[in-house]
Amino acid sequence: MKAKTILIVICMIFTITMKGQFPAPINFQFNYTYYMMGDGGPCGDTSLIGPAYCSYFSWNAPDTSLTTATLLYYKLHYKPEYAPDTIVFTTTSTALTFELGVMGWVWVTAVYVNPDGESDSSNVVYNPDLPINVKExxxxxxxxxxxxxxxxxxxxxxxxxxxxxxxxxxxxxxxxxxxxxxxxxxxxxxxxxxxxxxxxxxxxxxxxxxxxxx
Structure with a gap:
């Protein structure tokens, strides 16, 4: 029983250490614009013609002052509600804007080197539906x-x-x-x-x- 307790404590310490070593991004936010049929507008560096969805993602960088690891880039994860696979986008910025209709879960993680590792997820945002609000x-x-x-x-x-x-x-x-x-x-x-x-x-x-x- 004592050995089991010691093992659990070691695992807890290891988990806490790993989380502290690879801090996660915070304040993840998601929003989008729907361009109706016959309309259009900007989406990042491109222009869209409706019907189309432009999605905006932003977050705050993690506090890396207490880790020796170097933050390399971020992974934006999208798990569609009606699809089995998670789609991953990478960026070195704390914001992304591109054409995508999100119906499911989105979150972001941070990837580190020296030592190599990946953080836990940020807060997860769920978007349950997409509008179809087309003129006429x-x-x-x-x-x-x-x-x-x-x-x-x-x-x-x-x-x-x-x-x-x-x-x-x-x-x-x-x-x-x-x-x-x-x-x-x-x-x-x-x-x-x-x-x-x-x-x-x-x-x-x-x-x-x-x-x-x-």
């Missing part, structure tokens, strides 16, 4: 589109009414586009994530539907 666009109140997430089947109730159909991802990238409209589409070739279905009817009404592909 109606919701699918007539239920022209039905999506079954289990079979990945998109059903068009009345394809004769539809002039054009487009599928874009959360960052506004076009994944598929159709002018000869079928009654069904199976989305097996689309990766897990959030997608926007944009339909233009023959009376020039635009309908938007948001779907999640698992």
């Amino acid at each position: 666009i109606e919701k699918d109140k007539f239920n022209l589109l039905n999506y079954d997430m289990f079979t990945k089947k998109l059903t068009i109730i009345n394809p004769k009414k539809i002039l054009h159909l487009k599928i874009t991802d959360a960052m506004g990238n076009c994944m598929n586009e159709f002018t000869n409209i079928n009654s069904e589409y199976v989305l097996n070739d689309i990766k897990t994530g959030l997608y926007i279905i944009e339909v233009v009817l023959k009376n020039h009404t635009i309908i938007i539907k948001k779907i999640v592909v698992n």
Whole structure:
């Protein structure tokens, strides 16, 4: 019992030491701008044309006064809610701005050398949803589109009414586009994530539907 207690104390001391040796960034913040269809604007060093999301990340540098390790760079982590993998971006700055639609968890860590190591995560920010607030666009109140997430089947109730159909991802990238409209589409070739279905009817009404592909 005494040996077990000593081992636990040693592990606790080691954990505290490692955390102190590789301090984490603090005050992590996330925000974004949604550019609607027909609009656009700046996003860092680039310009976006809607629909598109521009995400802003910022944090404060850790206090490195009590560590001998040298801070090398930061890792920005993004874990999408509907995808298995975590996406990592690296930077030497304490801020990042780029085109990305975040629906999930984001946080930042600090990477050190001499000795090598990585900090614990900063505070984690969760964004549960993304808006689709497009001008002159109606919701699918007539239920022209039905999506079954289990079979990945998109059903068009009345394809004769539809002039054009487009599928874009959360960052506004076009994944598929159709002018000869079928009654069904199976989305097996689309990766897990959030997608926007944009339909233009023959009376020039635009309908938007948001779907999640698992």
